[in-house]
Amino acid sequence: MEASTYIKRGASGRIAIKMGSRPERIMKWTVTTLVILTVIAFLLFDYTGLDLTTAIPETLDNLKTMFLEPALSHFTWGQAFYQLGVTLGLAFLSTILGGIIAFFLALLAAANLSKSWISKTVRIMVAFIRAVPTVLWVLIFAIAAGLGSEAAILGMLFHSIAYLVKAFSEAFEEVNQGIIEALRATGANWWHIVIHAVLPSTFTYLLSWTFLRFEINFSMAVAMGAAAGAGGIGFELFMASGFYFDLREVGMITYMVLIFAIILEVFSTKMKDRYFPAAK
Amino acid sequence: MSEKTIKANRKWHTIFFVFLIAVMTFASITITDFNIFHGIATLPKAIAWIFSNMWISQETWERLPTILEKLLETVLVSIAATTTGTVVAFFLSLMGSKTTGRSTIWGAFARFVASVSRNIPVVAWALILLLSFGQNSMTGYLALFVGSVGFLTRAFIESIDEASQSAVEALRATGATYFQIVFKAVVPQCLPQLISWILFMIETNIRSATLVGILTGTGIGYTFDLYYKTLNYNAVALVTFSIILAVIVIELMSNYIRKVII
Numbered sequence A: 001m002e003a004s005t006y007i008k009r010g011a012s013g014r015i016a017i018k019m020g021s022r023p024e025r026i027m028k029w030t031v032t033t034l035v036i037l038t039v040i041a042f043l044l045f046d047y048t049g050l051d052l053t054t055a056i057p058e059t060l061d062n063l064k065t066m067f068l069e070p071a072l073s074h075f076t077w078g079q080a081f082y083q084l085g086v087t088l089g090l091a092f093l094s095t096i097l098g099g100i101i102a103f104f105l106a107l108l109a110a111a112n113l114s115k116s117w118i119s120k121t122v123r124i125m126v127a128f129i130r131a132v133p134t135v136l137w138v139l140i141f142a143i144a145a146g147l148g149s150e151a152a153i154l155g156m157l158f159h160s161i162a163y164l165v166k167a168f169s170e171a172f173e174e175v176n177q178g179i180i181e182a183l184r185a186t187g188a189n190w191w192h193i194v195i196h197a198v199l200p201s202t203f204t205y206l207l208s209w210t211f212l213r214f215e216i217n218f219s220m221a222v223a224m225g226a227a228a229g230a231g232g233i234g235f236e237l238f239m240a241s242g243f244y245f246d247l248r249e250v251g252m253i254t255y256m257v258l259i260f261a262i263i264l265e266v267f268s269t270k271m272k273d274r275y276f277p278a279a280k
Numbered sequence B: 001m002s003e004k005t006i007k008a009n010r011k012w013h014t015i016f017f018v019f020l021i022a023v024m025t026f027a028s029i030t031i032t033d034f035n036i037f038h039g040i041a042t043l044p045k046a047i048a049w050i051f052s053n054m055w056i057s058q059e060t061w062e063r064l065p066t067i068l069e070k071l072l073e074t075v076l077v078s079i080a081a082t083t084t085g086t087v088v089a090f091f092l093s094l095m096g097s098k099t100t101g102r103s104t105i106w107g108a109f110a111r112f113v114a115s116v117s118r119n120i121p122v123v124a125w126a127l128i129l130l131l132s133f134g135q136n137s138m139t140g141y142l143a144l145f146v147g148s149v150g151f152l153t154r155a156f157i158e159s160i161d162e163a164s165q166s167a168v169e170a171l172r173a174t175g176a177t178y179f180q181i182v183f184k185a186v187v188p189q190c191l192p193q194l195i196s197w198i199l200f201m202i203e204t205n206i207r208s209a210t211l212v213g214i215l216t217g218t219g220i221g222y223t224f225d226l227y228y229k230t231l232n233y234n235a236v237a238l239v240t241f242s243i244i245l246a247v248i249v250i251e252l253m254s255n256y257i258r259k260v261i262i
Helices: A022-044 A052-068 A077-109 A116-131 A134-145 A149-173 A177-185 A190-227 A233-242 A247-275 B003-032 B036-053 B058-096 B104-119 B122-133 B137-163 B165-173 B178-216 B219-229 B233-261
Strands: A006-009 A015-018
Touching: A022 B058, A022 B178, A022 B233, A052 A247, A052 B122, A077 A116, A077 A149, A077 A190, A077 A233, A077 A247, A077 B003, A116 A149, A116 B233, A134 A149, A134 A190, A134 B036, A134 B178, A134 B219, A134 B233, A149 A190, A149 B036, A177 A190, A190 A233, A190 A247, A190 B122, A190 B178, A233 A247, A233 B122, A247 B104, A247 B122, B036 B233, B058 B104, B058 B137, B058 B178, B058 B219, B058 B233, B104 B137, B122 B137, B122 B178, B137 B178, B165 B178, B178 B219, B178 B233, B219 B233
Parallel strands: none
Antiparallel strands: A006 A015
8 A cells, every 4th residue: 555645736726635545545435434324324223112221131131041041941952953953954955065066157157267258147147146145045935945945955055156156266266377278288178177277276275165155054044944934943043032932942042053153163264274374 | 105095095085075975965865854856846946936926016116115215224234233343343353363462361252252242143143132122123233233243353353463463563662552553553554454344244244134134023124024925026026136236236336445445
């Protein structure tokens, strides 16, 4: 970032002085705009039925009950683990299927491996899919496929594909162009190039990204259970809080999700350190 | 190890890995009761359904002002949650970072808070808060806020650790106070990264806000849910398209800002 002085003369011949470089000005603008929007947001919030003096102590009290006295009352431990397994299964299936499909699409989307019009088409499609929140995909599929694991997996799959295509194709584009050209010069066909040059040099990246997506899909799967009724631990969470008002059970479920998410995160951080220590 | 054994080892690793994935896939299919053929078969049906039913009809356009108002609410909630979350996350990350942290206990505390608030899904926060805050924007805002603090703290700690080692040392040598170090060395160096993370968080929050909205009955998520449940698919399409548009516009804007500042 370099600071520079812009000298421009106005209509009257005066020198207008603007300090700072373009990045600095843009940053200032961004921060100012965000602060203004935040203030507007707080002014426009719909505070219907909200009484902070009771809501805050009540929440703290609820949190205390939840986290200090967790217990299961509407289902057994076996069922709880089964439901956690369902959530994991949803996450796993959508990640693995998404990873496989995304791999092929990313080959089409990478600018150095594909024709430019194919690459652009795939990218635009993917950007469009990514812009729709996952829960909307799940709900839209739920109408056509019926509510259940199929809708949840298809919906999460769509998003996983969109996310992974972007990550994968960026990794493919970083493959040394020299290697590809060298192979091409020997008369290797497209599949040879993919299997012998692109895949070996990007495999660890692909693995890390896929695992990162698994982490995201796990929390997504919890959310789908709650919002779209796709089953699993998220649905139990929704029932416990929305129907039974059983805070202890909410606490227990939250703990289970939390512990599992932390295990996944530790694992994924380890993988990241191992496979891209020199990232950035 | 000779080349041969390495190759043999790698082969075994690959076979083991593929086998493990196959087993896990099978287990997942069993436990979730996912019929893969049915799944594939419904896909074209679903897409055909989307194309035949999700058209925006003339009378839906009349709902546009309401939808836009709700969309604006959602966008504002996401931005507010991100910016206020940034303030908290900034102080937590100062405590948690290796270069600016002063005591290990507070550092561990900051990391713990970040880890817990990040790993409890936003949905769980929404449901927990809904119990006492009721159906209003505040619930959605707080749920997003907690998640943002967790995520941003982790991201900020990484940026601060990466950027500021030498500058902090230099300022410390001149006898600068803690806050002088923070505001003259750490902040200017990390600011582009921090802003980039904030923009990313806003994008993420807008997507989660829809989800949170469905649960807490606020914003565009609630509008979607309402039309969805009353089978007004034309309006559902309009809501979906307006969300897509908002997300894409914000993504393009933040991509532009990121390109200029980094």
